[in-house]
Amino acid sequence: GAVVSQHPSRVICKSGTSVKIECRSLDFQATTMFWYRQFPKQSLMLMATSNEGSKATYEQGVEKDKFLINHASLTLSTLTVTSAHPEDSSFYICSAIWTGAMNTEAFFGQGTRLTVV
Amino acid sequence: AQTVTQSQPEMSVQEAETVTLSCTYDTSESDYYLFWYKQPPSRQMILVIRQEAYKQQNATENRFSVNFQKAAKSFSLKISDSQLGDAAMYFCAYKGVSGTYKYIFGTGTRLKVLA
Numbered sequence: 001g002a003v004v005s006q007h008p009s010r011v012i013c014k015s016g017t018s019v020k021i022e023c024r025s026l027d028f029q030a031t032t033m034f035w036y037r038q039f040p041k042q043s044l045m046l047m048a049t050s051n052e053g054s055k056a057t058y059e060q061g062v063e064k065d066k067f068l069i070n071h072a073s074l075t076l077s078t079l080t081v082t083s084a085h086p087e088d089s090s091f092y093i094c095s096a097i098w099t100g101a102m103n104t105e106a107f108f109g110q111g112t113r114l115t116v117v
Numbered sequence: 118a119q120t121v122t123q124s125q126p127e128m129s130v131q132e133a134e135t136v137t138l139s140c141t142y143d144t145s146e147s148d149y150y151l152f153w154y155k156q157p158p159s160r161q162m163i164l165v166i167r168q169e170a171y172k173q174q175n176a177t178e179n180r181f182s183v184n185f186q187k188a189a190k191s192f193s194l195k196i197s198d199s200q201l202g203d204a205a206m207y208f209c210a211y212k213g214v215s216g217t218y219k220y221i222f223g224t225g226t227r228l229k230v231l232a
């Protein structure tokens with residue numbers, strides 16, 4: 001299957017700082033990327049959907065000014081957690097699809113464990 | 118809105134035995150896709166099996182097969198000859214064929230494989 005690379009896999013940052021997480025599709029053009037947050041022993045909670053070249057669509061309850069998403073190219077989307085606080089500590093996962101085919105499946109990055117101290 | 122329900126938070130199976138994980142969903146769409154994803158301790162999401170709703174034949178991938186009952190909106194996963202490496206969280210997911218291409222995930226079932 002296709003490869004989606006997410007970086008970094010782990011990051012620790014100080015409260016009040018910002019941290020950027022990258023999601024790259026290595027061998028296909030990702031017209032749409034999704035960002036999820038996963039709490040321990042829980043399911044994936046969709047935060048936002050981003051389409052290349054346009055503004056991300058955020059799910060209800062997700063602060064778009066705190067979680068900045070940029071999808072400037074067909075192979076890269078970034079999630080920036082601004083002014084991070086301990087409650088933002090979580091596991092963040094991206095996935096990418098190519099919407100050129102109806103039966104396309106989503107490919108997932110390895111995830112990023114964010115710890116805010 | 119579509120919903121996906123996994124009613125078994127945790128399941129256990131003896132090595133080499135068979136186990137079935139349940140999933141039900143709700144949708145008003147006639148065409149869609151259903152998936153089972155595995156999330157091992159590494160937390161990398163791995164696609165196990167996929168089913169297109171317009172196909173009546175149940176999907177099969179080696180030891181993994183599904184029982185897709187469209188009228189009942191049921192999509193269970195059967196794992197045969199369970200192996201220790203099958204231990205993981207399993208998520209059932211739904212994807213429509215139009216709109217945002219969002220995946221809707223169930224709450225997951227933790228599968229333990231006993232040696």
